[in-house]
Amino acid sequence: MAYILLAIAIVSEVIGSTFLVKSDSFTKLVPSLIVVICFCIAFYLLSQVVKVIPLGIAYAIWAGVGIILTAIIGFFVFKQSLDFAALCGIALIICGVVVINLFSSTAGH
Template sequence: MNLMLSAYLLLAFAIVAEVLGTAFLVKSDGFSKLIPSLLVIVCYSLSFYVLSQVTKTLNIGVVYAIWSGVGIIFTALIGYYAFKQTLDTPALIGIGFIIAGVLIMNLFSKTLGH
């Protein structure tokens, strides 16, 4: 498998782990519930470990922008669907800018790999 493709697959895994960790953060009720709190720690630890592996192949600035940007989008969706948290128009516009930024970097940037 192509090294870049492998890095992007690992990045996707890191994003999923981070988003799950954030969802469990809500369920942990301020770290007052043991199981969700442990799941937060496991998910975040796994996410950061995998993210550290991705930075061996891809530029850290691009990796972090994609990881955080896509994480924000998925976390907002989980907040909406799982926790009934709504976003106002400026928040949605901001998320739209995040999507645009991630797309611009991936489609036009020459700094993706080391």
């Protein structure tokens, strides 16, 4: 159940981050409200997850997957380019998340 909550927290954080662009520096009401609501949901769920999964592991997965999804949305939705260095960094993040989940005994599986 903790990993389901973590996945929802990640999706909520990514939606919130995406709407940061749409909020136009918090000058547009609806996108700004979506940002605040999504981040509140994300942090609440993360606070529940860390009761089961160690903070370092949960946050590493949350941040890593969030970065990857946000970069993908930036590329496809906002037409932001990713250079070779960015793609290499994202690949390393993916490797890190996989290593944590497959090999860490502290991941709480």
